[in-house]
Amino acid sequence: MHRKSDTLAYYVMILPGLFLLVAFTFVPLFYSVIAFQKFNPARGIQNSPWVGFDNFLFLFRIQDAREVFANTLFIAIGKIGLLLIVAVVFALLLNEVRFAGPKRLIQTMVYLPHFLSWVILAGILRTLLAREGLLNDALALFGLKPIAFLGQPATFPWVIIFSDIWKEFGFEAIIYLAALTSIDPTLYEVAELDGASRLQKMLYVSLPGIAPTIVLVASLSIGNVLNANFDQIVNLYSPIVYSTGDVLDTYAYRVGLIQGQYSIGTTVGLLKTVVSLILIGVSYWVADRFANYRIF
Amino acid sequence: MVVSRRPLDRIVDWAITLFLIALAASTLLPLVHTLALSLSSKQAVAGGLVSLWPVGFNLFSYEYIIQDEKFWRAFGISLARVAVGGFTNFALTVLTAFPLSRSAQAFPGRNVFMWLMVAGMILNVGVVPWYLTISQYGLIDSFWALILPTALPIWNVVILMNFFRNLPKELDEAARIDGANPWQLLWHIYLPISLPALATVTLFSLVAHWNSFFDGLILMNNPDNYPLQTYIQQLVIAQRTVLQSGQAQLLGRLSNNTLNAAKLFIAMIPILIVYPFLQRYFIRGITLGAVKE
Numbered sequence: 005m006h007r008k009s010d011t012l013a014y015y016v017m018i019l020p021g022l023f024l025l026v027a028f029t030f031v032p033l034f035y036s037v038i039a040f041q042k043f044n045p046a047r048g049i050q051n052s053p054w055v056g057f058d059n060f061l062f063l064f065r066i067q068d069a070r071e072v073f074a075n076t077l078f079i080a081i082g083k084i085g086l087l088l089i090v091a092v093v094f095a096l097l098l099n100e101v102r103f104a105g106p107k108r109l110i111q112t113m114v115y116l117p118h119f120l121s122w123v124i125l126a127g128i129l130r131t132l133l134a135r136e137g138l139l140n141d142a143l144a145l146f147g148l149k150p151i152a153f154l155g156q157p158a159t160f161p162w163v164i165i166f167s168d169i170w171k172e173f174g175f176e177a178i179i180y181l182a183a184l185t186s187i188d189p190t191l192y193e194v195a196e197l198d199g200a201s202r203l204q205k206m207l208y209v210s211l212p213g214i215a216p217t218i219v220l221v222a223s224l225s226i227g228n229v230l231n232a233n234f235d236q237i238v239n240l241y242s243p244i245v246y247s248t249g250d251v252l253d254t255y256a257y258r259v260g261l262i263q264g265q266y267s268i269g270t271t272v273g274l275l276k277t278v279v280s281l282i283l284i285g286v287s288y289w290v291a292d293r294f295a296n297y298r299i300f
Numbered sequence: 301m302v303v304s305r306r307p308l309d310r311i312v313d314w315a316i317t318l319f320l321i322a323l324a325a326s327t328l329l330p331l332v333h334t335l336a337l338s339l340s341s342k343q344a345v346a347g348g349l350v351s352l353w354p355v356g357f358n359l360f361s362y363e364y365i366i367q368d369e370k371f372w373r374a375f376g377i378s379l380a381r382v383a384v385g386g387f388t389n390f391a392l393t394v395l396t397a398f399p400l401s402r403s404a405q406a407f408p409g410r411n412v413f414m415w416l417m418v419a420g421m422i423l424n425v426g427v428v429p430w431y432l433t434i435s436q437y438g439l440i441d442s443f444w445a446l447i448l449p450t451a452l453p454i455w456n457v458v459i460l461m462n463f464f465r466n467l468p469k470e471l472d473e474a475a476r477i478d479g480a481n482p483w484q485l486l487w488h489i490y491l492p493i494s495l496p497a498l499a500t501v502t503l504f505s506l507v508a509h510w511n512s513f514f515d516g517l518i519l520m521n522n523p524d525n526y527p528l529q530t531y532i533q534q535l536v537i538a539q540r541t542v543l544q545s546g547q548a549q550l551l552g553r554l555s556n557n558t559l560n561a562a563k564l565f566i567a568m569i570p571i572l573i574v575y576p577f578l579q580r581y582f583i584r585g586i587t588l589g590a591v592k593e
Contacts, residue, residue, distance in 0.1 A: 009481065010406065010481065010482050011406070011407060011408065013481060013482040013483060014398075014399035014402060014406070014407040014410075014482060015399075015409075017395045017396070017398060017399045017482070017486075018395070018396055018399045018400070018413060020392060020395060020396075021392050021395060021396035021452045021457070022396075022413065022416070024392070024448065024451050024452045025416060025417065025420045025452055025454075027433075027437075027448075028430075028433070028434075028448065028449045028451075028452075029420040029423065029425060030420070031433050032425040032429040032430045032432075032433040033423060033425055033429070035425075035429035035432050035433050036425065036426065036429045038428075038429065038432075045432075094320075094323075097316055097319070097320055098320060100312075100313070100316050101313070101316055101317050101320060102313050103313075103317060106317050106320075106321060109321070109324070110320045110321055110323075110324040111579075112579060113324035113325065113327060113328055114323075114324045114327055115578075115579060115582075116327070116328065116331075116575060117327055119507055119511075119571050119575065119578060120511070120568060120571060121510075121511035121512075121513065121529055121567075122511075123511075123513045123529045123530075123532055123533045123536075123537065123567075124529075124532070124564050124567055124568055125330075126536075126537055127334075127532065127536040127537065127560065127564045128330045128331065128333070128334050128564060129330070130536070130537070131333075131334070131337065131557070131560075131561070132330050132333060136348050138333055138351055141348060141351070170327060174324075174327065178582075202309065202312060227422075234514070235513070235514065238514075239533065239537045253427070256426055256427055256428065257427050260426070260427065260428035261427060261428060261431060261518060266428050266432065269426065269427070269428040270426055270428040270429055272426065273425065273426015273427060273428060273429070274426060276424070276426070277423060277424055277425065277426065280422070280424060281422065281423070284422050
């Protein structure tokens, strides 16, 4: 009993969304052909010369691009791995807190940074991590010399990784906390009867209970190993730390839009899109295979 | 055994709780530090005397900002984009999610549209072609450049679609028998019972609009069109700053450090205001997308 007028209504409903999807996602995708051109904005796509794979070959040749690719992987994988560990440990510990009031208070505090923008947090971190900032003051109390956290290539990627964990660990823990509440309470009772200590219950009941969720989160993050977080890095880096802090997205932005080498910037973006697509495919396959997860 | 374990258990309880409270407090210390800086005297800040409590308490930074037209213009643009952008996101999410929640029999082409949406979500176009497209549309320096490119939040569509699909089919059938058309079904049945899910996705998009700085930076040539985050980014991060002239006595008592801290803090206030609502809904939001039949 599907009526024709109903079908028409569905088409009318989806039309505006579809239009925007084409205008702002598929049309830009078409514009990516300038990766195969020596694009000149004055001449447009039609009249700019085609250069085949020259831009790709250029990127494969230069030192910068290799460095940028390695930085991206290092920062993204560091974030994914450490964030997962910190969030799981935090969730397991929070699960042990028996007092309802303090538990709520802790949750209220740790979720907040997730909702603040990187512009704001970068502004705060730049003051906090400066040579004469609060963190170096604290280090001085222990007799340590001041460290230019954001100003030297050796420390910069770690600041990026740890500040991301600081911002996100609470929020990331929500999914594990939800999984912990769905563990069958009789499992804990049985463990108790068998004389399991608190730590043993945590390790042999709670942890296995959330293992499927950990596998799911880990597999879905495979698609993110080229996403080092543009907003965060662009607001914290400076030319001094490009050697370890420049990532694909910041490089594409700087070369493509600030220096105006549109074709090179587009090529970087296109390479990233293609590799990401493969990775996302892999991640969904892994998630489906090992965690029984499908997005729809 | 059981009896003797109890006091130790108590101690462990307290130890874990206190440790986590300290950890949680440390996530907030940087924010408290910023507030303290904004309320301290120029000399105390320059001398590195301020940690978590204002030294030489004053409100000069805030007095200055109240008269700073550029700040309030950017603030207004941000409020406008949150309102207009949030509403647009809401309307498009509902209108797109509802037909996609129908079966492929009721809505021929549903699966094709679904694949297009997913393709749009994972095909992350680079910033350069994105910029070129939008400038081709003539949207540079237009307010709509902050609204239209992100008007369809596909992830929210997927969340809401999954939510719609999990509602009991009987609702649908009952309304059908009463002769309701799809618009009435959406408006009178689906929307009212989906309020928590709608609140969740809408709050997410409001926060995203408030926090967004990059579109403002590359799509606005004239700094007068910057939303607040872009304005602050240019001021604090890129340090393109000239203190507004004309308020000479105030200026003497201010430094960029105290002023910037005050601006950062004011920009956080709207988030702090909606935070209780966020907290109420986002846990549901996170688990919402994952739960399926």
